Amino acid sequence: MPVNETLSNYSDMAYATSVVIYIAAMLLYFGEFAYGRVATAARTREAALVGAEKSSEAKDVVGHVPAQPKRPLAERLGGMAVSMTVLGALVHFGSLLTRGLATGRVPWGNMYEFGSAICLAAVVAWLIVLFRQLRNARREATPAQLRGLGGFLMLPVTLLLFLSGTVLYAEAAPLQPALQSYWIVIHVAAAIVSSGALLFAGVASVLYLLRCRYENNPLKMAKFGSRLPTSQALDRMAYRATVIIFPVWTFAIVAGAIWAEAAWGRFWGWDPKETCAFIAWIVYAAYLHARATAGWRGVRSAWINVLGLAVMIFNLFFVNLVVTGLHSYAGL
Amino acid sequence: MRDHLTTALAFLRNTWRGLTSMRTALVLLFLLAMAALPGALIPQRSLNRSEVDKYFQQHPDIAPLLDKIGMFEVFSSVWFASIYVLLFISLIGCLLPRCWEYYKQWRSKPVRTPRNLGRLPHHAEKTLDDTSVDEAIAAAKTRLRGWRMVEHTEADGARSISAERGFLREVGNLVFHFALVGLLIGLAGGKLYGYEGQVIVVADGSEFCNSGTYNYDSFRAGLSVDGTQLSPFCVKVDDFDVDYQPNGQVANYRVGMQYQSGEGLETNTWQPYTLQVNHPLRTAGDRIYLTGNGYAPRFTVTWPDGQQRTSLVQWQPMSPQTMLSQGATKFDQPGVTDEVQRRQSQLAITGLFAPTAAFDGKILSSGFPDLLDPTAAIDVMRGDLGLDSGRGQSIFGVDQSMVEQGRLNRVARENVRVGEEIRLDDGTTVRFDGVERWANLQVSHDPFQTSVLAFAVLIIFGLGTSLIVKRRRIWVRAAPHPETGESPAARTVVEVGGLARTDQAGYGEEFARIADDLLGADVDHSPQPRADAGTARERKS
Ligand code: HEM
Numbered sequence: 052m053p054v055n056e057t058l059s060n061y062s063d064m065a066y067a068t069s070v071v072i073y074i075a076a077m078l079l080y081f082g083e084f085a086y087g088r089v090a091t092a093a094r095t096r097e098a099a100l101v102g103a104e105k106s107s108e109a110k111d112v113v114g115h116v117p118a119q120p121k122r123p124l125a126e127r128l129g130g131m132a133v134s135m136t137v138l139g140a141l142v143h144f145g146s147l148l149t150r151g152l153a154t155g156r157v158p159w160g161n162m163y164e165f166g167s168a169i170c171l172a173a174v175v176a177w178l179i180v181l182f183r184q185l186r187n188a189r190r191e192a193t194p195a196q197l198r199g200l201g202g203f204l205m206l207p208v209t210l211l212l213f214l215s216g217t218v219l220y221a222e223a224a225p226l227q228p229a230l231q232s233y234w235i236v237i238h239v240a241a242a243i244v245s246s247g248a249l250l251f252a253g254v255a256s257v258l259y260l261l262r263c264r265y266e267n268n269p270l271k272m273a274k275f276g277s278r279l280p281t282s283q284a285l286d287r288m289a290y291r292a293t294v295i296i297f298p299v300w301t302f303a304i305v306a307g308a309i310w311a312e313a314a315w316g317r318f319w320g321w322d323p324k325e326t327c328a329f330i331a332w333i334v335y336a337a338y339l340h341a342r343a344t345a346g347w348r349g350v351r352s353a354w355i356n357v358l359g360l361a362v363m364i365f366n367l368f369f370v371n372l373v374v375t376g377l378h379s380y381a382g383l
Numbered sequence: 384m385r386d387h388l389t390t391a392l393a394f395l396r397n398t399w400r401g402l403t404s405m406r407t408a409l410v411l412l413f414l415l416a417m418a419a420l421p422g423a424l425i426p427q428r429s430l431n432r433s434e435v436d437k438y439f440q441q442h443p444d445i446a447p448l449l450d451k452i453g454m455f456e457v458f459s460s461v462w463f464a465s466i467y468v469l470l471f472i473s474l475i476g477c478l479l480p481r482c483w484e485y486y487k488q489w490r491s492k493p494v495r496t497p498r499n500l501g502r503l504p505h506h507a508e509k510t511l512d513d514t515s516v517d518e519a520i521a522a523a524k525t526r527l528r529g530w531r532m533v534e535h536t537e538a539d540g541a542r543s544i545s546a547e548r549g550f551l552r553e554v555g556n557l558v559f560h561f562a563l564v565g566l567l568i569g570l571a572g573g574k575l576y577g578y579e580g581q582v583i584v585v586a587d588g589s590e591f592c593n594s595g596t597y598n599y600d601s602f603r604a605g606l607s608v609d610g611t612q613l614s615p616f617c618v619k620v621d622d623f624d625v626d627y628q629p630n631g632q633v634a635n636y637r638v639g640m641q642y643q644s645g646e647g648l649e650t651n652t653w654q655p656y657t658l659q660v661n662h663p664l665r666t667a668g669d670r671i672y673l674t675g676n677g678y679a680p681r682f683t684v685t686w687p688d689g690q691q692r693t694s695l696v697q698w699q700p701m702s703p704q705t706m707l708s709q710g711a712t713k714f715d716q717p718g719v720t721d722e723v724q725r726r727q728s729q730l731a732i733t734g735l736f737a738p739t740a741a742f743d744g745k746i747l748s749s750g751f752p753d754l755l756d757p758t759a760a761i762d763v764m765r766g767d768l769g770l771d772s773g774r775g776q777s778i779f780g781v782d783q784s785m786v787e788q789g790r791l792n793r794v795a796r797e798n799v800r801v802g803e804e805i806r807l808d809d810g811t812t813v814r815f816d817g818v819e820r821w822a823n824l825q826v827s828h829d830p831f832q833t834s835v836l837a838f839a840v841l842i843i844f845g846l847g848t849s850l851i852v853k854r855r856r857i858w859v860r861a862a863p864h865p866e867t868g869e870s871p872a873a874r875t876v877v878e879v880g881g882l883a884r885t886d887q888a889g890y891g892e893e894f895a896r897i898a899d900d901l902l903g904a905d906v907d908h909s910p911q912p913r914a915d916a917g918t919a920r921e922r923k924s
Pocket of ligand 1: 159160161162165229230235238239242246303304306307308309310311312314315318319320324325328329363366367368371378
């Protein structure tokens with residue numbers, strides 16, 4: 052099937068646009084993070100914990116209180132950051148959609164498209180967490196604190212998108228024979244969703260480690276640490292994201308094995324990508340076990356989660372680009 | 384003596400306990416991940432032998448050392464095996480007592496209502512007017528349908544319910560871990576009883592039968608496979624189609640073939656099949672894959688005495704993009720019985736083959752992978768091919784030591800297109816007749832594959848269940864209001880307390896809903912502002 056050049060050009064334009072929007076969103080998040088008044092944030096958090104005051108305070112925290120005299124600048128920045136993120140995600144989705152339409156196949160047939168889709172998954176995971184937390188009766192962080200995470204998630208996302216769009220960019224083209232299978236929809240989609248969610252979890256764990264340093268000694272990183280959500284909230288976000296996605300990740304690997312049985316003649320052969328997927332799986336399994344083992348909760352298990360993210364990123368870049376294996380067709 | 388025995392027993396017991404503790408399992412998990420890492424970083428013999436050879440050339444100092452400790456065969460090394468064997472012993476040691484414990488828990492009743500529900504992580508309380516203790520308890524029982532429940536009546540006239548839910552979590556957990564063990568057994572079975580062979584079949588109606596390992600170009604047998612009992616079937620490769628995109632990328636491979644197995648073998652009937660990437664042929668318990676392809680040029684040699692020989696031998700693609708190939712087609716002069724004379728008159732046609740000729744000066748290269756302008760750049764060598772030397776030699780080249788010793792000499796070098804001919808000094812002619820495609824077929828057999836798949840599915844479901852289901856408890860106590868005496872209607876103090884038994888955030892929402900239903904919407908059921916409402920399980924471990 053021939054590639055539709057017009058659509059593919061639209062896709063590239065949407066891609067570039069979404070990167071610009073994301074960068075703007077990131078700067079806005081960081082703006083709120085840098086100029087937000089810690090005192091307000093701290094006060095609202097206390098309020099959230101002390102039940103009696105909670106309901107009254109909580110309402111104006113949600114943000115759509117009508118005639119509040121003047122919303123502080125920082126909070127307005129945060130609100131804009133979220134809107135920009137939503138807009139960016141829509142444009143980004145449009146970019147993937149048009150590429151899929153241009154080529155008449157799933158838009159994740161090479162590393163450029165795959166990297167792009169992972170980033171979209173991470174952004175969507177972030178938006179889901181954000182909106183769920185805001186609706187949650189038992190809120191663990193103020194919206195301002197929560198949005199503090201946004202910039203730190205957008206940072207790796209924009210970096211990854213930038214890399215994908217420049218170094219890894221590939222022209223829209225049909226799939227090669229090895230990839231012509233419905234398993235590309237199943238296996239790769241599961242890999243994308245899990246990679247995106249695990250990216251979010253990893254960022255939450257990194258921030259958890261930083262926040263812990265601050266909580267253990269409030270003099271350390273006083274400005275930075277105090278603006279983050281509590282360590283407990285960060286830990287829980289990381290854990291929940293990992294717990295939800297771990298079965299999906301397992302499924303992605305099993306689906307890969309089923310596909311490999313049809314494509315490569317064996318379901319498992321310790322190909323570099325398979326080995327790395329296995330290692331990442333073990334590390335995340337260790338993370339879940341560590342969370343249930345006395346003496347390993349908290350900082351130690353957060354480090355394991357960060358290690359898991361490192362293995363995932365290694366798997367994405369190093370194994371695709373440096374090592375030659377059966378997955379290399381997916382390369383550039 | 385007795386002392387020694389007790390010490391030894393104590394040692395054994397402690398070792399066992401240590402091995403089966405969660406912490407050990409964690410450490411072993413990490414070790415396993417670390418041990419697998421070199422498998423991704425260092426080339427592995429089982430995957431890519433030539434990469435290993437290259438590594439030896441590039442790092443002559445450390446490669447032999449790495450080889451000694453098994454770094455090129457990580458996944459069949461002793462240390463890798465010992466880690467996972469220990470891990471699985473630890474796993475089984477963990478699992479068996481847990482099954483028993485789970486069984487006991489399942490048989491036992493939910494624990495009694497704690498005296499002070501206010502100290503639980505989740506708590507709500509309200510005084511309900513116009514409700515008697517019995518009514519409150521009955522309402523709670525209806526609301527908690529589906530929970531395991533027991534009722535207690537307390538000394539001061541209060542009644543309480545303790546309820547528990549989420550036993551599936553532990554079931555899922557056990558299923559997951561047992562399935563891991565099952566998966567490992569399935570893998571081991573495959574290693575014992577599986578086999579895998581590679582064979583090149585030229586797409587001109589050539590046949591291949593799975594009747595013995597000698598029919599294969601290479602064969603990897605499982606530990607209990609001796610090659611005498613391969614699944615019987617035959618295949619015949621009729622044609623091979625490749626569709627190319629304009630840029631030379633392959634759009635599609637299609638192998639037109641026929642096969643016979645089972646009854647078909649007895650009646651000698653052939654079934655047609657189109658073999659494609661991602662669509663292996665499954666028959667007789669084996670799978671047949673298309674794993675590679677290339678070209679086989681056909682040459683005819685005519686000796687001065689009029690004798691003729693034609694040969695069709697696969698050449699090896701050097702680049703998948705252009706399919707420029709190299710190879711050697713070897714001939715013995717027919718009718719020569721004298722050994723010495725024979726070793727002076729053997730011929731080899733070696734060189735390059737391009738499906739679409741493109742010249743780089745005089746050097747042949749290929750411009751496109753399809754057969755648009757097939758051309759061969761060949762050296763004709765005459766002399767001793769060294770075929771009787773007892774040394775194995777590549778089918779894609781000549782023995783260079785024969786060339787170096789001057790026993791094999793070049794007698795012509797030319798570029799030939801299909802139909803063209805070279806005349807040698809002694810009058811022998813070499814004609815390039817045409818080209819066929821060949822397919823590399825892989826035959827695989829693994830009788831344990833389905834059970835591995837079944838265990839993998841169990842692993843996913845077990846994981847899902849054990850991570851999503853929450854073990855949680857709820858207690859409801861209804862007591863008559865102390866000041867109930869003056870009012871005509873009954874007033875009842877209803878208290879609800881909740882505890883998540885497992886490390887799982889999110890119980891709060893469910894608790895809130897139940898509390899709302901039992902007490903009315905306007906109660907306060909916030910979690911206790913405790914640093915980290917530790918769960919029962921944590922405190923125990
Ligand atoms: C046991 C077998 C397999 C395993 C464990 C496996 C594992 C993975 C993993 C972990 C990813 C995510 C990559 C990353 O994060 O960098 C991935 C992506 C992918 N896999 Fe597989 N896979 C297997 C089999 C297959 C097969 C048989 C095919 C196709 C013939 C395939 C095609 C792909 C593609 C196209 C991607 C997208 C990645 C990219 O474009 O770089 N996989 N696989």
